[in-house]
Amino acid sequence: TAxxxxxTRTELHPGTPVFQADIIQTASGASVGIxxxxxxxxxxxxxxxxVLDDLVYHPNTSTGSAAFSxxxxxxxxxxxxxxxxxxxxxxxxxxxxxxxxxxxxxxxNVHGAVQxxxxxxxxxxxxxQVTTDAGSVLLNSPGAxxxxxxxxxxxxxxxxxxxxxxxxxxxxIQAVVTQSVNAYQQHEQELxxxxxQNQQQQQQxxxxxx
Numbered sequence: 001t002a003x004x005x006x007x008t009r010t011e012l013h014p015g016t017p018v019f020q021a022d023i024i025q026t027a028s029g030a031s032v033g034i035x036x037x038x039x040x041x042x043x044x045x046x047x048x049x050x051v052l053d054d055l056v057y058h059p060n061t062s063t064g065s066a067a068f069s070x071x072x073x074x075x076x077x078x079x080x081x082x083x084x085x086x087x088x089x090x091x092x093x094x095x096x097x098x099x100x101x102x103x104x105x106x107x108x109n110v111h112g113a114v115q116x117x118x119x120x121x122x123x124x125x126x127x128x129q130v131t132t133d134a135g136s137v138l139l140n141s142p143g144a145x146x147x148x149x150x151x152x153x154x155x156x157x158x159x160x161x162x163x164x165x166x167x168x169x170x171x172x173i174q175a176v177v178t179q180s181v182n183a184y185q186q187h188e189q190e191l192x193x194x195x196x197q198n199q200q201q202q203q204q205x206x207x208x209x210x
Contacts, residue, residue, distance in 0.1 A: 001025055014183055020055045024048075026073070031173060033180025040066060040080030040090075043176040048073020053093075057082060065089040070119075072112040076173045078105045078181075079126065094119040097148040097155065100129040106139070107170040119148045122161060122170070130155045 002010045005021040012032055018024065026032050026048045033043040038057045044050065049071040057064035062081040070092060083090045083101050092099040094110045095117025104126030111118040121130050127140040135154030137146050143166055146155040161169075 015187060018052060020052055022052045024050050024052065031176050033176045033183075035180050035184040036066070036080060038062070038064060038066075038080035038082045040082065041078040041177055041181060042068070043076045043173045043180065045074040045173050048075060050075065063089070067091045067093070069093045070108055070110045071095070072110050072117075074170070074173055075108040075110070076106070076170055076177050077101075077108070078177060079103055094148070096132060096151045097121070098131045100131070102127040102129075104128060107166070107173070109169065116150065121146050121148070121155075122166060124166070124170075 001024075002012055002016070002018050003023040003025070004010065004019060010016060012018075012024075018034060024032065024034065024044065026044050026046050029046045031043065031045050033041065035041045036055065036057070037059070042050070050073075051069040051071065053069055054065055054067035056066070062085050064082045066082055066089065068091075077092065079087075079090065079101050084103050087100065087102045090101050092101065092108070094108065097119050099121060105124040106126070106128055107122045107124065109120040121128055121139065122143065122145040123139040124142060127138060130137050130139065130146050130148065132148060132151045132154060134152055137155045137158055139146060139158055141160060143161045143163065144158045145161045146158050148155045
């Protein structure tokens with residue numbers, strides 16, 4: 001579901017729009033993929049929750065800003081046009097860390113409030129800079145992973161997770177990313193075809209009026 005700023009809720013289905021300040025939440029056993037207008041993509045496993053803090057995109061210049069808060073759950077993120085052109089304009093927050101992105105795909109495992117928001121961050125490609133009040137680490141090798149236990153402690157030294165472990169943790173939700181991107185591309189193609197048909201019909205109408 002998406003809970004909007006005015007408190008109303010919307011069930012998420014293919015094509016459902018989301019908005020700045022929405023709280024996205026998945027039920028147990030469910031998953032959802034979201035493709036934003038700049039092609040930034042997030043996928044959430046079941047029992048996950050995130051907040052769309054900031055969403056601004058200017059398609060003519062491929063600029064804007066984006067900020068996301070990951071409250072709990074397992075997530076996969078793929079950066080879009082804003083991050084590719086202005087990575088400093090994108091931030092991802094968890095209860096214990098802030099993550100900067102650099103043309104990136106990666107995963108997050110954020111534990112709930114009972115466990116203090118402990119966060120595991122894994123890079124698939126590109127780079128993540130993971131920062132707390134006490135320090136930061138750079139993840140820039142595929143499979144590089146850090147754990148963050150408190151915002152007052154530095155992130156743990158990175159370790160390289162074997163591909164099998166990354167697949168075990170994030171494989172299912174990576175498939176949701178692929179499905180969401182494919183569905184988005186199909187939707188965009190249908191809109192273009194409809195636009196072309198409308199133009200052709202308008203041209204035919206104009207010719208008949210002459």
